Amino acid sequence: MAVLRQIPEEYLVPLADLLVEGGVRSLEITHDYARTTDDVAMLSQRYGADASVGVGTTWSVELAESAAAAGAEFCVIPGVDVPQCGATQPQHRSHHKTAHLHD
DSSP states (O other), rough: EEEOSOOOOHHHHHHHHHHHHHHOOEEEEESSSSHHHHHHHHHHHHHHGGGEEEEEEOSSHHHHHHHHHTSSSEOOOOSOOOHHHHHHHGGGGOOOEEEEEEO
C-alpha cells in the first residue's frame, strides 16, 4: 500500500501511475485536504480493478460516506469508534483498523 498525502495535483497521476505500474495495488489518499474525494474518484476510475483506492485517516461517518460515494474501496480509521464500526459493519472484512466500504 502506498499512502499519498497532499500530493500536488500536477504530480498525483504521474506518481500514482508509477506506483501502479511498479506493482502497488492499494493507494490510500489521506483525508486531510480539500481534494480528497475528487482525487479518490479520479484514481478509482483511472485504475478500476488494477488498484484499490481508499482513504485515511477518516474521523467521521460522514467522511467515510463521502469517500465511499466517490469510489473509495476502503477507509482507514485512527481508532475504534462504535458508531463508525456500526456504520461499516456489514462490509467490514477484518479486525484491523480498515473498514472496507464496498464488496
